[in-house]
Amino acid sequence: MEPSVFSDVRVLELTGILGQQCGKLFADMGADVIRVEPPGGAESRRIGPFLSDVPHRDRSLSFWHYNTSKRSITLDLACPTGAAIFRRLVATTDVLVEDQPPGALPALGLGYEQLQALRPGLIMVSITPFGQTGPYRDLKSSDLVSLALGGPLWSCGYDDHGLPPARPYTDAAYHIACHYAFVGVVAALVLRQATGQGQYLDVSMHEACHDTTEGAMPTYYFGGQRVQRQTGRHAAVTATQPVLFPCRDGKWIFTRVPVEPNAWEQFLDWLDEAGMAVDLRDQRFSDPARRQQEIAHITEVLASFCATHTADELYHGAQRRGMVWATVRSPDEVVHDQHLKARGFVVSVEHPELGRSFQYAGAPYQFSETPWAIRKRAPLLGEHNQEVYCREMGFTPAELVALSEAGVV
């Protein structure tokens, strides 16, 4: 087996839909991540789309994606026996990832104070909408609501402010919170290597979203101004020209009018090749500052040029000329990207229970010594009950049956 970053780390994951990306980041880098689900299954198993549109707790593609390389056990933490078993598990665990409402675990006797007594050095992270303190602590949120309060939505949408701001891709707020949670936990693991001490981390999705709005806050903090949303481009204090244009094949292209003299010349040569430079070779366009004043006209020429080419012709044509243009692709179209194919981004994952393999999104980064890898497809509900409870914890098969019949697992 190849070495992995976290081959010495066990993670218990007690999450709904908010925190599961954090567990995935650990699991695909080699940690033993055990997802502890209620006997009826985690709520994220009920989220579509489903394999062949047949809803079933083991067929959610959302669950498949977010739970690769993890194990699954079932356990009812609300009953005393379940809580006692959970405490025994914690005693073998390095990291606990949870996203329950603030106060829920302490009410079951499973707060950090109680758990770290069982496992000195335990690192626990709570990922919640607003954090464990403050006046919003107990408010309800969702992906969309957190993007609203945290600020990303203010910057996303259309020039026409008669339209509401538009929601970015699905689960973006959950991702932002989980990325910070992962940073915090790995930092705590590094600190533990030096001190042996554990840590409790209280991650706020609200603050994480607030910290992920690029120029919006510095523009306000330093200039006292509010950026305004625009169609398909950076929100700005002063309106800028469109950068997305429709192409001959109905797709859209992201463009940028080059500023640097050489790049501008290359751009003109390209337009000339198509006989579409119009008047852009006029003297008045040769000075970059002057060009900025004429940007509306240049944008018109650019739009006509885009309309006569396919998006991918423009993407590769521009990139060969050193320009950062890009096809506005549907997320699934990356599967056919030759560059990503050559790099092996999409990976095949076997589903032995179905006798089939499926193509999954692959590595966010490539480590030379400790490769990212999907060790195994997402677990079936309770797939590892036998393995964990009997083989690792020493329950007999008869005890496991009794626990199951009693509704504990």
Add this chain to the structure above:
Amino acid sequence: MSRLPLSGVRVLDLTWVVSGPQATRLLADLGAEVIKIEGRNRGDQVRRMTFNPRVFATRGMFVYFNRNKLGVSLNLATPEGKEVFRQLVTLSDVVIENFSAHVMERWGFDYAGLQAINPAIIYVSMPGFGHSGPNVDYQSNGPTIQALSGQTFACGFPDMPPAGWGYSYMDHTAGYYGAMAVLQAVYYRNRTGLGQFIDLAQLETACSLMGVYILDYTVNSRSLRRPGMPAGNRSTHPAAAPHGVYRCQGEDRWVAIAVSTDEEWQRFRTALADEVWHQDPSFATLWGRLQHQDALDRHVESWTSRRTQQEVMRLLQAAGVAAGMVQDPAQRAEEDPQLQARGHIVDLRMEEAEGGRVRVDSLPMTAAALPHQEYRPAPDLGQHNGDIYGQLLGMAAGEVDDYVKQGIF
């Protein structure tokens, strides 16, 4: 000061613009000694994005992404500059950059070159397209990556142009993954003594977040490029209604509301005391609400548009419904009681620059290991040449001055 997680870790930071500096800002906040290396003539171009012509160039966006770092100037195109860099590499743990793929190689500092100098070095490289594949020389910025990964396409209303992120979300997120890569590599090196190379293609990081969309295509042959998609502010998975961003009183004021289960709907109804439309039996179940979403949204907006966003949020949250204002930057900076209660926005210690209050955002988490620090301001170009070249490398003051005069520093 107490020991921070990355205390004792020295990072040579060749990054610029936003994505790389976001990565090293996290590392600096976690206690690493981050030495930002810039060319004397150009410096990081973000230094010029001040948002306010009256303020000093170490303010604005540059401060936001480069606080807590040390700054040196160094010309890596000169033989003497290369030699100084070699000495720094021998004394450092991490090298990180976000250049295009071949820049470091041309200087002789690809992974093999760095490893020859310091066998245990951790090298994180984060170009848009990574270090292999047919498009390895393509250029990118945040919007390029967002367009190619499908994030731009996935944000927008049906039958309208793509809206996409209104900022470089992927600059933040690639930065988060850059920091995650360093932290994991440090954890692994502490265990094994081994360094490694991390090829972080920002495009792949972005695509890894779109895994559910990808699976819907590879498993169910369903592309997001289909009529009615993307779904705007509605939520298909999980199914929810009402789910959207609704107009409130005032100019460009909006509130996000997310109601999924029938129990949540009943709570939502209690907030609408004086209304009658919600008694319509067709809205009683989630299925019914999904079937009549257009009518439902009109009713909801007729209710919200007669109220302020604060009032809508207060009424709905009091009933236990996920609802939140779309907050603009000023609201987040000045009025958000949650950010205030948790002390999230902090003043930067600026006595080294000219006076005035400068605000920045802290880490979106609290933990004993991460005390709210007094962040240092971002460095001037070459501000710490004396500390690094003099004290760390032991160069004489006159020698440092000579190197500055010769354009090496």
